Amino acid sequence: MERRLLMGNEAIALGAVRAGVTCVTGYPGTPSTEILETVARQKDGRIYVEWSVNEKSALEVAAGAACAGARAMVTMKQVGLNVASDPLMSLNYVGVRGALVVVVADDPGPISSQTEQDSRHFGLFAKLAVFDPSTPEEAYLMAADAFACSEAQGRPVLLRPTTRVCHSYASVTLLDELPRRAPEGFHKDGGRWVIFPRLSYQNHLKIESELRALSDAFSAYPHNALTGRGRLGIAAGGVSYPYVREALADIQVDCKLLKVSTVPFPEALGLSFLEGLDEVLVAEELDPVIEDALLRLCGRRGLRAVVRGKGTGDMPNAGENTVAGVRLAVRRFLGLPAPEGGEAAKADGEAGEAPSPPARPPVLCAGCPHRGAFFAVKEAVGRRRAVYSGDIGCYTLGNAPPLDMVDTCLCMGAGLTMAQGLGRVEPDTLHFAFIGDSTFFHTGLPGLVNAVYNGADVILCILDNGTTAMTGHQPHPGIGRTASGAAAPRVDIHALVSSLGVTALARVDAFDLPAAKRAVAAALGTRGVRVILFEGPCIAVDRGGAPCAVDGDACTGCGRCLRQLGCPALARAADGRAAWIDPVLCTGCRLCAALCPVSAIGGGGRPC
Amino acid sequence: MLNLIITGVGGQGTVLLSRLIGQAALDKGFDIRGSETIGMAQRGGSVVSHVRIGADILSPLIPPRGAGLIIAFEPGEAVRALPFLATRGAMVVFDRPVNAVTSALGGGAYDAAAMLTYLRARVGRLTVVDGARTIAACGGAKAINVALLGVAAAGGLLPFDRAEAERALRARIPARLLDINLRALDFGAALAAEAPRERDGP
Ligand code: SF4
Numbered sequence: 020m021e022r023r024l025l026m027g028n029e030a031i032a033l034g035a036v037r038a039g040v041t042c043v044t045g046y047p048g049t050p051s052t053e054i055l056e057t058v059a060r061q062k063d064g065r066i067y068v069e070w071s072v073n074e075k076s077a078l079e080v081a082a083g084a085a086c087a088g089a090r091a092m093v094t095m096k097q098v099g100l101n102v103a104s105d106p107l108m109s110l111n112y113v114g115v116r117g118a119l120v121v122v123v124a125d126d127p128g129p130i131s132s133q134t135e136q137d138s139r140h141f142g143l144f145a146k147l148a149v150f151d152p153s154t155p156e157e158a159y160l161m162a163a164d165a166f167a168c169s170e171a172q173g174r175p176v177l178l179r180p181t182t183r184v185c186h187s188y189a190s191v192t193l194l195d196e197l198p199r200r201a202p203e204g205f206h207k208d209g210g211r212w213v214i215f216p217r218l219s220y221q222n223h224l225k226i227e228s229e230l231r232a233l234s235d236a237f238s239a240y241p242h243n244a245l246t247g248r249g250r251l252g253i254a255a256g257g258v259s260y261p262y263v264r265e266a267l268a269d270i271q272v273d274c275k276l277l278k279v280s281t282v283p284f285p286e287a288l289g290l291s292f293l294e295g296l297d298e299v300l301v302a303e304e305l306d307p308v309i310e311d312a313l314l315r316l317c318g319r320r321g322l323r324a325v326v327r328g329k330g331t332g333d334m335p336n337a338g339e340n341t342v343a344g345v346r347l348a349v350r351r352f353l354g355l356p357a358p359e360g361g362e363a364a365k366a367d368g369e370a371g372e373a374p375s376p377p378a379r380p381p382v383l384c385a386g387c388p389h390r391g392a393f394f395a396v397k398e399a400v401g402r403r404r405a406v407y408s409g410d411i412g413c414y415t416l417g418n419a420p421p422l423d424m425v426d427t428c429l430c431m432g433a434g435l436t437m438a439q440g441l442g443r444v445e446p447d448t449l450h451f452a453f454i455g456d457s458t459f460f461h462t463g464l465p466g467l468v469n470a471v472y473n474g475a476d477v478i479l480c481i482l483d484n485g486t487t488a489m490t491g492h493q494p495h496p497g498i499g500r501t502a503s504g505a506a507a508p509r510v511d512i513h514a515l516v517s518s519l520g521v522t523a524l525a526r527v528d529a530f531d532l533p534a535a536k537r538a539v540a541a542a543l544g545t546r547g548v549r550v551i552l553f554e555g556p557c558i559a560v561d562r563g564g565a566p567c568a569v570d571g572d573a574c575t576g577c578g579r580c581l582r583q584l585g586c587p588a589l590a591r592a593a594d595g596r597a598a599w600i601d602p603v604l605c606t607g608c609r610l611c612a613a614l615c616p617v618s619a620i621g622g623g624g625r626p627c
Numbered sequence: 628m629l630n631l632i633i634t635g636v637g638g639q640g641t642v643l644l645s646r647l648i649g650q651a652a653l654d655k656g657f658d659i660r661g662s663e664t665i666g667m668a669q670r671g672g673s674v675v676s677h678v679r680i681g682a683d684i685l686s687p688l689i690p691p692r693g694a695g696l697i698i699a700f701e702p703g704e705a706v707r708a709l710p711f712l713a714t715r716g717a718m719v720v721f722d723r724p725v726n727a728v729t730s731a732l733g734g735g736a737y738d739a740a741a742m743l744t745y746l747r748a749r750v751g752r753l754t755v756v757d758g759a760r761t762i763a764a765c766g767g768a769k770a771i772n773v774a775l776l777g778v779a780a781a782g783g784l785l786p787f788d789r790a791e792a793e794r795a796l797r798a799r800i801p802a803r804l805l806d807i808n809l810r811a812l813d814f815g816a817a818l819a820a821e822a823p824r825e826r827d828g829p
């Protein structure tokens with residue numbers, strides 16, 4: 020048996036491989052992305068892997084495979100499940116023949132997401148079983164449990180890790196492969212796969228009774244567990260469970276501990292936990308799912324335990340739990356004093372007050388092509404009133420000063436459609452929408468068709484950097500390569516847009532500032548749907564060339580480059596006057612050189 | 628048990644360093660647990676990796692004042708991570724600052740020297756790594772993570788030595804990048820041998 024250092028996402032991937040998955044689909048999204056990438060890296064000839072165009076397509080491809088008897092898996096982040104919710108809700112009524120595990124990674128914090136939604140609630144809403152691992156080791160084992168559960172129920176199942184499981188790592192013991200079997204193939208089954216109201220009513224009845232049986236089965240599930248004794252009890256799920264155990268490690272007070280890793284809630288186990296308890300503290304992230312289940316149980320059984328948690332203000336309602344926060348809550352609940360931390364505080368005092376390090380929010384990389392596109396639009400628009408609708412990707416970072424070029428950002432694909440609505444109310448304002456190449460394929464395309472059909476007055480800037488950058492540079496339909504690295508047909512964005520009948524269509528090099536400004540100026544002179552395709556590779560695709568350098572004698576110190584671009588490679592020199600370019604970061608894109616009034620910036624340029 | 632915080636600016640290669648340390652510790656039979664910053668912050672934001680080496684580790688995150696060692700790729704990020712450092716903890720800091728767009732815009736230069744002065748006063752067991760020399764010796768900034776691994780391993784700050792670090796390197800790094808990384812490891816180890824005095828501190 021091999022022990023390997025694995026990230027939670029790698030553990031889920033290898034767990035699925037062990038369980039005999041043969042079809043894996045997904046759309047990249049932090050913190051889920053590495054799951055599919057790990058499966059693809061296995062180069063296991065038995066497994067089909069694809070980056071789908073969006074989560075809805077991904078889930079439907081996987082659903083098709085599962086209906087034909089395969090063990091299939093689809094991966095996405097929590098907001099991706101919103102996109103895939105339509106097929107998921109219906110699929111549960113229809114069921115699958117093989118297995119379908121929907122891995123949906125939640126992001127408490129949120130650290131890299133738009134929302135703090137809790138996919139366990141999605142499981143409750145869609146009436147699905149949910150597995151909620153607390154460590155990478157558990158995620159590895161639960162992947163196989165999720166496949167087994169899905170196959171036994173004939174219904175999709177959610178596996179819901181959170182960021183601190185996905186992106187934490189541990190030494191994981193790898194186990195032997197489980198028995199596999201070839202997919203049975205698709206049986207027409209006299210209409211079983213066609214969703215109809217009458218059938219849905221019958222299936223709804225069945226699902227409800229299955230969920231009751233699952234709750235019983237989950238009371239005996241090894242990853243749901245009850246330990247300890249006493250009149251006080253703590254219930255925890257996900258990564259909060261190890262936080263609680265760590266808090267309890269040096270405490271001598273009697274206390275029961277309930278670990279809950281599933282939806283539906285294991286009611287029988289929950290009842291044994293509640294028996295004889297005066298008070299309960301619940302530690303979980305995002306929504307109070309375990310807390311509500313315990314409250315419901317108390318109400319239904321007339322139990323008198325007080326349940327503390329998010330509802331009582333004992334635990335935070337938003338943001339991720341921390342080791343220190345959980346420790347404090349646990350100690351307070353058990354009537355113990357707060358942990359002390361005096362000594363280090365004293366050391367602080369002796370060294371004087373700490374200087375404050377500079378704020379360091381994420382920024383567009385030095386040499387990012389998006390900076391060129393944003394800057395060209397900004398310059399060409401000048402003082403005219405314009406609203407800039409943004410979208411999801413690295414270019415959301417164009418919101419930061421000094422660019423300040425993102426006025427709205429809602430969800431994948433929303434920039435272009437929101438711009439249309441804004442334009443219906445403010446027709447005399449310029450309405451720009453920015454969207455990246457991968458997001459354009461994801462959900463941008465219907466918005467463009469909508470704009471053409473309904474005669475909207477918008478300027479769409481497609482920022483084509485040749486990759487899905489924010490999530491770590493995955494391929495997409497415009498690149499000519501699949502998830503497993505094989506050659507693929509390339510969907511040409513320019514030809515696609517032009518095929519919709521958009522005639523005001525320009526294609527420019529994002530780094531060629533004068534040409535880019537001319538293209539924007541030309542678009543400003545007309546009305547209707549105008550599309551500018553800005554092309555320039557992400558620095559991860561093409562690192563660029565030699566760095567630029569500032570001629571310290573020529574530089575007047577006017578600070579124009581520093582103030583207008585926000586490139587992280589630009590700073591003041593040690594003398595505080597001239598500009599200085601960090602050669603470690605600069606890619607030589609020459610954007611700053613193009614706006615220096617005295618041509619003090621030399622070098623750089625991309626090698627031909 | 629060693630609790631280790633690795634901090635820096637997104638893009639500097641902190642994730643690979645935590646993986647290499649984890650691998651070397653695993654090869655020595657330790658249990659590992661840790662957590663990475665992956666996502667938006669990797670675009671030039673502050674990033675922090677938690678690495679816990681020992682037996683029976685529960686949580687993947689280190690509590691405040693819980694780190695026996697901090698390896699910082701940048702002086703400002705070192706100061707930001709200080710609340711993690713245990714009272715008698717050690718720190719290795721790469722002294723070359725990475726400009727922050729926020730300070731470039733404010734006109735106020737970011738004062739990295741003040742960060743280092745404060746660290747010298749505050750951290751007893753401090754190793755300051757000469758960034759300019761390291762970058763020159765390693766042919767660029769790509770391998771500073773491995774140079775820092777050399778400093779920490781050869782300086783006795785990790786539960787494995789330079790040779791064991793090299794083994795992890797060979798297992799984890801693609802062949803075409805091995806040479807430059809081995810050079811960086813050696814350079815880091817040599818630095819550790821050079822600067823024992825500052826490490827013992829005031
Ligand atoms: S990763 Fe690529 S697209 Fe994203 S900010 Fe950096 S250069 Fe731009």
Ligand code: SF4
Nearest residue numbers: 386586605608609611
């Ligand atoms: S050339 Fe100028 S704008 Fe481009 S990466 Fe270098 S410093 Fe930044």
